[in-house]
Amino acid sequence: MLFRLPPTRAEHYSPLYFLAALGAGGLTVSFFMWLMFWLPHPSIPVPTFDALYKVLIQGSLFQRFILLAGGVGVALFAYLHFRLLVWNLLSYREFRVSPSYQSLRSSNDEVQLLAAPLALAMSVNVCFIVSLVFIPGVWSVVEWLFPLATLAMLAIGGWAMALLKDYWGRVLTEGGFDVERNNSFAQLLPAFALAMVAVGLSAPAAMSQHTGTAVLSLILSSFFMMMAIIIGAVKLILGLRDMLIQGANPEAAPTLWVVVPIITVLTIALVRQTHGIDHHLGEGAGGIATFSMLTNLLAVQVAFTLLGWVVLRRHRYFARFVTGPERSPGSYTLVCPGVALAVMLHFFINLALAKNGAIVPKGAVYWGLSLVAVTIQAATIWLVWTLNRKHFDPDNLPAFQATAN
Known part of the structure; x- marks a missing residue:
């Protein structure tokens, strides 16, 4: 995962490679969940250096192990995230002046440009x-x-909305949307980007002590959340309809799982909003029942995971595009659902079950369920390592070697 990145030309680049940076950023969040839920940070809602330092000095051997492993995971994948982000931004700059970019701007694939603000929103987190x-x-x-x-x-x-303005303006005034190439959930990428902005904007609602800051956070995050839901609902129905008619596009089959990370980031935004409403506007003043929300949305994620698995397996996607000889930038779409499920399980276990007394915090059932989240996280790390070697290791890419020469 830490090898040198190859030089690129526009003909070798796709904006979907921003999803590689996004996945590394998501794994940073997944390790932060260890520190968030498994280590004490009394009187503050999130773990900080000062709270973690106390764990290092006074904590048990197990707590120190979690601190070390979680801290290394955060540092490693944050480094990988920013490294891939810089590489993408430099490559994207070349791509924008190429004929490939102009061709993309006149096709269904224009939505791929939303991968850039999506990755940058993750960078803020x-x-x-x-x-x-x-x-x-x-x-x-x-x-x-x-x-x-x-x-x-x-x-x-604002950048994401500007890209959507160009895309929707072109399609709704000039037409040209190719329904024959809409047999996937690739068109959900804008909803994912707006949802990521929404979850970032919702952070002050959950953590700020100033009512004005929290209320502004609630309003702004709600706008982007509703935009994500509206766009996502429309494109979900249209994509499903076209897949029922034509069958799912084999190369774009991983997009069937993009619903999973969208739900996770929207769920975190709703949890943050609920906390902010209860804290600043009075308990029960429009808050959402956390247990029901997390349980129901996790069930939706599992349903889409099973649906996507059926299609991916029939297309032999992993054997072809992950461990096999075929290469597709869209393969990085597979990373986001793994991260999203692992993070969602942490929230479900801690906020829906343990907090409401359904299971004993730090008990046998608690750790058994947490092991499921860690297993998914480990599988996702393997996937990132495998895809990065395949797509970015110059020793494996004759085309990039030729470019360098």
């Missing part, structure tokens, strides 16, 4: 996590960080 874990005293200035993070998310959300 990764920056926040890294700051919490590795910078002493950061919580004392967090109220100053929230406005900066909000402005960054609004800028990214």
